Amino acid sequence: MAKIDLARRAEIGREKRVRTRVQIVDAGLLLLADQPPEALTVNAIVESAGVAKGTFYYHFQSVEELVAAVGAKLADTFDELVARSRLEQSDSIERMAFAFTRFLEKAISDPVWARLVVRSAQAPAGIREHLKADLAEAIAEGRLATEDVELAADIVVGIWTQVARGTLERRATPDLPHQALQAALRALGVPRTQGRHAAAARAGRNKSQIGSK
Amino acid sequence: MAKIDLARRAEIGREKRVRTRVQIVDAGLLLLADQPPEALTVNAIVESAGVAKGTFYYHFQSVEELVAAVGAKLADTFDELVARSRLEQSDSIERMAFAFTRFLEKAISDPVWARLVVRSAQAPAGIREHLKADLAEAIAEGRLATEDVELAADIVVGIWTQVARGTLERRATPDLPHQALQAALRALGVPRTQGRHAAAARAGRNKSQIGSK
DNA sequence: CGTCGAATTGACTATATAGTCGAACTGACT
DNA sequence: AGTCAGTTCGACTATATAGTCAATTCGACG
Structure with a gap:
């Protein structure tokens, strides 16, 4: 019976714990959109999250740990945006083009997200790995002008x-994602007849969506 | 007589003043290559520069002022790298290509400079203006696929x-500047027969190039 | 080698931050 | 109403930082 009690208690605690933890992570995310991790203070976090300092240290060992949690949450948003299409789309360049467009649309519609991504210089490591995989496949198929995967990824x-950064400073034109994608494909040396249909379809669909506010 | 004395004194002081000021700016520059401005402390600066705290405040009103001074110094290095060619080269795309290559070579040979530039997200404002001027000219001449100057600049x-950032994490291949430039020109939609001679000539010393390795 | 203005020093105050800890609180269960 | 593990609180200490200022040093000059 003591056994059951303990398990139950832990479960109850976990729910409360998760709520507060999310609260803190969200506050940290918001702050990290405006300032670099090195300048993030515990005081600012707890004030912004509306919790006591002790509560922060009950959930995280240090600011670095919170920063890591925010990074993980950010990485999740990336995955969510393209998880489905990665399975459905078999063409490497189409996959890359879709992700590129999708991420850019997200950046335009969610400036906080964009600021956070742009700040964390190198985008979440997982994303770059996926990108490199797609590019390596495309190179193997002889569809790119560049042979160097790292350069292509860069x-x-x-x-x-940089285009995402631009959307934070200037108003984005409706076809910016499409335009930027075209430039990226040209940079990679993808022939005009390849890898642009799905992207164009997406751009067309979203145009009315965005315009409708 | 007092007049002459005062002027002379001031001049003497200025020399000493300049030496120490440079010392502090150099220390700040070095620190800013490793950490963002928001995390830069006066204590770290004076320790790194080997001066007392009071000396720092004798030269600068605040850390922000020092950061601005470092920014100005950085901007100067950009100008120095391309000042001559800007006058000599009349073709807009050639000008841009030369600057692109020159800056990248600098980044490869001077990692501290590269880290500093890459950190200060948006490169010194003056450089972007020059770039936009060149791009606007090229667009007016109908030589670019993009009509949007801001997008082209981005x-x-x-x-x-990103390529410069890559050189900080991976070893740069000899023809990286040339390869990166080609990609940028393709992205802009510059026809193959245009704007590549000067660049090719520059890269020539490292040549027999693309297929290597 | 004494003078004097400019430059430099480092101790000092006030404020901010990191991290700790015992006490108080919460809410499910009895 | 009482119990209790888990959670939250905020006061507290120790350390770090910003910014000030009277005292000292520097060095060209007579």
Whole structure:
């Protein structure tokens, strides 16, 4: 009976614990959109999250640990945006193009997310690995002008990051994701007849969506 | 007579003043290559520069002022790298290509400079203005696939920044500047027969190039 | 080698931050 | 109403940082 009690207690605690933890992580995420991790203070976090300092240390050992948690949450949002299409789409370049567009649309519609991503210089490591895998496949198929996977990844990530940064400072035109993607594909040396149909379809569909506010 | 004395004194002081100021700025520059401005402390600066805290405040009103000074110094290095060619080269795309390559070579040969530039997210404002001017000219001449100057600038800056960041994490291949430039030109939609001679000539010393390895 | 203005020093105060800890609280269960 | 593990609180200590200022040093000059 003591056994059951303990398990039950733990479960109850876990729910409360999760709520507060999420609260803290969200506050940290918001703050990290405006300042680098090195400048993030515990005081600022607890004030923003509306909890006591002791509560923070009950959930995290240090600020670094919170930063890591925010990073993990950010990585999740990336995965969620493209998880389905990665399974459905078999063409490497189409996969990459879809992700590129999808991420950019997300950046435009969610500036906080964009600021956070742009700040964390190198995008979540997992994403780059996926990108490199797609690019390596495309290179193996002889569809890219570049032979160097790392360089190709830098080109795509670089264009994406800077264009996303641009959307934070200037208003984005409706076809910006499409335009940026075209530039990235040209940079990679993808022939015009390849890898642009799905992207174009997406861009068309979303145009009315965005315009409808 | 008092007049002459005062002027002379001031001049003497200025020399000493300049020496120490440079010392502090250099220390700040080094620190800013490893950490964001928001995390830069006066204590760290004075320790690294080997001066007393009071000395720092004798030269600068705040850390922000020092950061600005470092930014100005960084901007100067950019100008120095391309000042001559800007006057000599009349073709807009050639100008841009030269600067792109030159900056990347600098980043490869001077990692501290590269880290500093990559950290200060948006490259010194003056450089972007020059780039936009060149791109606007090229667009007016109908030589680019993109009509949007801001987007074109983001593409070039984005590729450059990410490739430069890559050189900090991986060893740069000899023809990386040339390869990256080619990608940027493709991204902009510059026809193959245009704007590549000067670049090719520059990369020539490392040549027999693309197929190598 | 004494003078004097400019530059430098480091101790000092006030404030901010990191991290700790005992006490108080919560809510499911009895 | 009482119990109790888990959770939350906020006061507290120790350390770090920003910014000030009177005292000291520097060095060209007569």
